[in-house]
Structure formats: C-alpha cells, structure tokens
Amino acid sequence: METEEAQQVDGSQRQHFEWWHHSHPTFAGITGFFAGMLFVTALPGAFAGLLRLLFDHETSEQLFPFVLLALALPIAMLIKRKTRRFAQFMFVGMVVTALVVLGVASLVLYFMVDA
Template sequence: METQPVQEVGTTQEGRFAWWHSSHPTFAGITGFFAGMLFVTALPGAFAGILRLLFPYETAERLFPFVLVFLALPIFLLVKRKTRRFGQFMFVGMIVTAMVVLGVASLVLYFMVDA
C-alpha cells in the first residue's frame, strides 16, 4: 500500500481556496438562498438611493416601480438549465425573506396601533 504525500491547505495559490467547493451539492442552495435574501432587501434600497442621487424626488418616486424589471434575472435563472437549481433557491430566499419582513412589519404595526 503506497501512501500519498500530505498537502497542506493554504500552501499554494490553488490550495488557499480549497474550501470553496463550488461543485458541492449544497453550494447552489446556500448561495441562491442568500442571493434571494439580498435581492429582496438590498436591491430595492440601492435602486431607490441611486434614483434619488440622479433625479429629483418626484421623478425618483415615479421611476421606482421599474425595480420590478430586475425580476427578469431570477426568471432567466429558472429558464436556463444550468442555473435552474440556483434560481429555485433564489426564489425560496426571496419568498421567505418577503414573508418574514411582511410578518414582522404587520406585528409591529399591530402592536403600535393597539397600544
């Protein structure tokens, strides 16, 4: 039985990122879920901020619904076969985040009005 030499992780440029297994089965799920979370939370805020920097308030308010155009990206990810798994988990992340945000907002509003 022949033993193979042990290679230390982090000794070479390739070994430095050996932990980043993009072909791992859960990689697409985890990254897709968190991408969906960011898509729901950060994208509308960044879009509103950029619009507000470029245009007056009334124009930015009128152009804000165009943020829905960005929904074409997850739909495109679902259509393409190679990115379908990532797109599915991205949609799950978007839906779960939206449900949590709406649920917490409704509870806060309920307790503020009820008190």
C-alpha cells in the first residue's frame, strides 16, 4: 500500500511541473535570450551598486571594469555541449539588448542636441 501511495505522489509531482518543458525546442532559446537581456542590463548595475556599498567612489570606479570577468560564464557555457544552445541565445539576447540601448541612447542624444 505504501509503494502505491509513493507512486501516486511521484506521479502528481510529475504532473505538477508538466508546464515546465525543459526538452521543448524553444525553452533554451527563450530562457537564454532573456538571460542575456538581464545579463546586459541588471548585472552591471548590480555590480556597480555592490561596489558602491563596499568601497568609496574612487575605488568603485577603478574596480568596475572587473564586471567584464562575468563574460567568462557565457563563454564557458559555449564550450559544454549541453549548455551550448542556451549560451548561443544568451549571446543573441546580449547583443540585441546592447544594440537597442545604444540606438535609443544615440537617438535621444541626437534629438537633445539638435533641439
């Protein structure tokens, strides 16, 4: 009787997470793209905030370029076969986000100077 209850609990846990399709072809693409977006936008800001909390202004400015060491994570994920697809879409998300931010910033600057 106990094994039957354990199987029912195990089956209900599987049904509970059926919406989370890890093997679905678009899962890695969507999660990688949005992880890349967060990587470009939130990581430098969080790093700068943490440095500002821990150090004075001059030291924080000197240590900020070390945020580029975080690029080792997606590069390392490109090497391993299991995470390669995720890392490729993560790079796409990073590049697209950077292009959008730079494009919007340049347009805003152009219109501010032109006006």
